[in-house]
Each structure stands twice: as structure tokens, then as C-alpha cells.
Amino acid sequence: MTKRSFLTVIATAALAIVPAAFGADTSALNVTVGPEATFASAFSATTLTAADTKFGGFAGTTNFTYKIRTTLSGGTGAITVQVSTFGTGGPAVADLSYTCTAPSSGTPCGSSTPASTGTATNVVAFGADAHSADTGDAGTAVWALVDRTGVQTGSYSSTATFTISAL
DSSP states (O other): OOOHHHHHHHHHHHHHHHHHHHHOOOOOOOOOOOOOOEESSOOOOOOOOOOOTTOOOEEEEEEEEEEEEEOOOTEEEEEEEOOOOOTTTTTOOGGEEEEOOOOOOOOOSSSEEEEOSSEEEEEEETTTOBBTTTTTTTEEEEEEEOOOTTTTTTTTOOOOOEEEEEO
């Protein structure tokens, strides 16, 4: 075998190995993206403080952030809240209400929504194809409590349980 033939054989073998060593293949990437939602309250407690006038009521604000994505067609979602009672001698939940704010990704509750211990009530409602910002959106629940003379003096607590859903 001549030197030239030997080099040709080596070069042919090298070319046959190269595609195997540096070969390419394709693979399809599939993903199913579904509706999702997360919720976080900015504070673990909201203090209701008295107005500047006698028996003028109490007020406080719960700030929260959320992320949501609802289904493109027919999707819905909501942030709701349900409260517990204040306890014996304390304010009545029937005297507690709230208003809401939310960015354009949802529809905030009406002007004065009564709080409830029996059922969760809407804070923000979402329709089909709703999307928050990637960093999340912010909203508030602004609480108002009527100050009644029949309430015994003391400190009282109620738990507000917020829930978010996305379909």
C-alpha cells in the first residue's frame, strides 16, 4: 500500500467517524400549560384602628399580591375571603365590610361587600384568559367595622382566610 493510499484510507475512516461523533438528532419538546394561581398577604395581621370621631367606626387595609392564569376559553378565577367571629361580647361580623382594589387583570368587589362567616365572598373575580404580571399583581381589601355602643371593651380578633382559584 502506498503512502497516498494509506492516507486516503485514514481520511475516509475519519470522515465515517465524524458524523457518528458529532451527529445530530431532533427531539420534540411538548408542554401543557394549565391554569394556575398563587396568593400572598403582605402582613400576617391587619389592625383595625378607630376613626378620629367618637363611634366613627374602625378601618384597616390588607395588602396582598397574586399571580394568576386562567384558561383561554371559558376560564374563571377568584380571590375570596371568609372571616371568623370576633368572639363573645365583641363586634358582630354583620358590622364588618370591605371594598377592594385590583389591577386590570381582575374585577374588584363592589363598593361595600359584607363580610361573611358562612360563605367566602369575592374580593377579585377573573374571566377567561386572565393573566397577572410575571412578578405578580397587587390588590387590597379595605375593611370597615361599625363601632356599636353594645360592644364590650377589650381586644378582639377575627381570622380572614383568603383563597385564590383559577380554572
